[in-house]
Amino acid sequence: MGVIEKLIAGHREVREEIDILDKLVRMSNSDAFAWDDVFKISNFFEKEVREHFRLEEIVLFPLMKNVLPLSEQNILTEIKDEHKPILGKFDDFKKMAERHKKISSKNSREDFVNSSKAVIDSIIPHAKKEDEKLFSLVRKYFRAENYKQLEEMYFKYLKV
Ligand SMILES: [Fe+2]
Numbered sequence: 035m036g037v038i039e040k041l042i043a044g045h046r047e048v049r050e051e052i053d054i055l056d057k058l059v060r061m062s063n064s065d066a067f068a069w070d071d072v073f074k075i076s077n078f079f080e081k082e083v084r085e086h087f088r089l090e091e092i093v094l095f096p097l098m099k100n101v102l103p104l105s106e107q108n109i110l111t112e113i114k115d116e117h118k119p120i121l122g123k124f125d126d127f128k129k130m131a132e133r134h135k136k137i138s139s140k141n142s143r144e145d146f147v148n149s150s151k152a153v154i155d156s157i158i159p160h161a162k163k164e165d166e167k168l169f170s171l172v173r174k175y176f177r178a179e180n181y182k183q184l185e186e187m188y189f190k191y192l193k194v
């Protein structure tokens with residue numbers, strides 16, 4: 035799988051996890067609600083999504099900077115600037131889960147719902163923006179040699 039396909043698959047995975055989170059939010063007042071599921075999602079954010087952001091910033095964006103005309107490059111800073119606050123929301127989410135794993139009260143459920151909403155509201159528009167704007171710029175400007183460079187940069191990045 036190439037880097038772009040990998041990133042697109044990553045977005046699909048994010049949507050699936052967010053769907054699960056959304057269901058957990060809706061059943062947060064029922065007995066079926068389990069903090070274990072919250073930890074699973076938090077781990078996904080911490081590992082997979084963090085890694086996904088790194089792949090974008092370290093491998094894809096530097097190459098896009100070389101290939102895209104200057105007039106099209108604003109999106110790169112815009113997207114990069116969105117990563118940091120999203121990572122902050124993941125941290126809050128993790129801390130929230132840790133705070134409540136032992137005691138489960140009405141307050142802890144509310145805390146969970148708020149923290150989940152903060153994550154959902156930041157990551158969904160972000161992924162959508164990349165799907166609609168970022169990847170279409172790749173398709174528009176990347177030539178065969180650029181895709182090859184992208185894979186080479188990815189292998190170099192994996193070795194670090
Ligand atoms: Fe991103």
Ligand SMILES: [Fe+2]
Binds near residue numbers: 045086090161164
């Ligand atoms: Fe992404």
